[in-house]
Amino acid sequence: MPKRYSTVRGREFGAGMRTAIAHSGMTARQIAAVMDWQEAKVSDMLTGRGGVTLMEVAMFLSVCRIPGAMRDHLLGLFPLLDVQGLWQLHGEHSPIWSRTAHAHVDVAKTLVSWDSHAIPLLLRTPEHMRAILAASPLVPANELDDRLRAFEELLQLRGSVHNCAFYLRESALRSQVGSLEEHLSQLHRIKHLAGEAGITIKVVPQAVGAPPGMAGPFTLLKFKEAAYAPMVWTETENSSLFNEDPSSVKGIETVVRGLDAVSLNPKESTRLITLLLAEEE
Known part of the structure; x- marks a missing residue:
């Protein structure tokens, strides 16, 4: 049955x-x-x-x-098939294209993403992502262009998600990844996205030394299909975890509420990004 x-x-x-x-x-x-x-x-x-x-x-x-x-x-x-969650061990390095991640972002209704030290994955510009990939000793140089194409495809899928919320630290905004021009382009991109319908960006200010979620980045996905349970997606250097356990999801939702409590509101966050741009340009 x-x-x-x-x-x-x-x-x-x-x-x-x-x-x-x-x-x-x-x-x-x-x-x-x-x-x-x-x-x-x-x-x-x-x-x-x-x-x-x-x-x-x-x-x-x-x-x-x-x-x-x-x-x-x-x-x-x-x-x-009835076991909830999937832990994918990728060996020495992650695959170029994650079928599981792409497939679930594609059908997501809402998305909440946090990174404890960097710009969240789905806020990054391709230039920012290239610099991160190039710096990793686990990314073969001959795969760089293919990985960027897979990343850009993931960004396109994110564009179809109805509501996205991103939490990031002020320190991530201040950290220059790539050239100064690429860094400024990344800040401009985040500021532009903050003005788009269906996207909320909140910054955890520098004064909050130890915000909730210090254990690492995550993306919480909820889906259009009633048959799909909410899921938390986390990535390491060479593994991926897709966790549907209701208690685990509830725990991450508690972390999100904690982040919301210590973050600047969207207008304050945009104002901070504008100030950072003025300092750098």
Whole structure:
């Protein structure tokens, strides 16, 4: 029986199955006909709502003729589709393109992002991001342009989110990343975004030495689909965590309220950015 909800693991599985279908050169309807399935059964599988057995998944993948590593990954995910949350270990360095992050930002209704020491990811300009990537010993030089393209695609997806709130520290605004020209461009970009409908930017002033959220950056996502539970996305140098546990989400919501209590309001934040620009220009 298909579930009325889906987990991030289930959606990761569904995305992989869609890739398998594309690899086959057939449509979902054609594969359903080969399997003697109703199309609704394929749809439930692709949305991570279940309705299929492990044997049926293996048969479906055999029809798609996908590479063995991809097959093993999907078959390994399948028994754990009901487990909330997904911790992705990337090895030495993160992938160029995060299918999971892109897919969930794309369908988010609201987004709240905080970074304890830097400009939040989805506020960065491509030039700012290039400087950060170039400084990392874990980013191969020959991947820099591809990673920037993936980042710019993520920024485009963020543009479709109805309501975004960003919290950042004054120290992050003052820290020059890249050239002075790139630094000023980043400040101008944040000031411009602060004036856009659906975007709220609040700055934690320098005087707040230890604000809530010192443990590190996070992005809290809530979704248009009722079947998608709220989720907290966090990144490290070489791992990603997508956490749907209700208690964990509630904890992050408490951190957000704490940040809100110590931050400048949006007008004060914009005024501060204007003053910083005047100091630098």
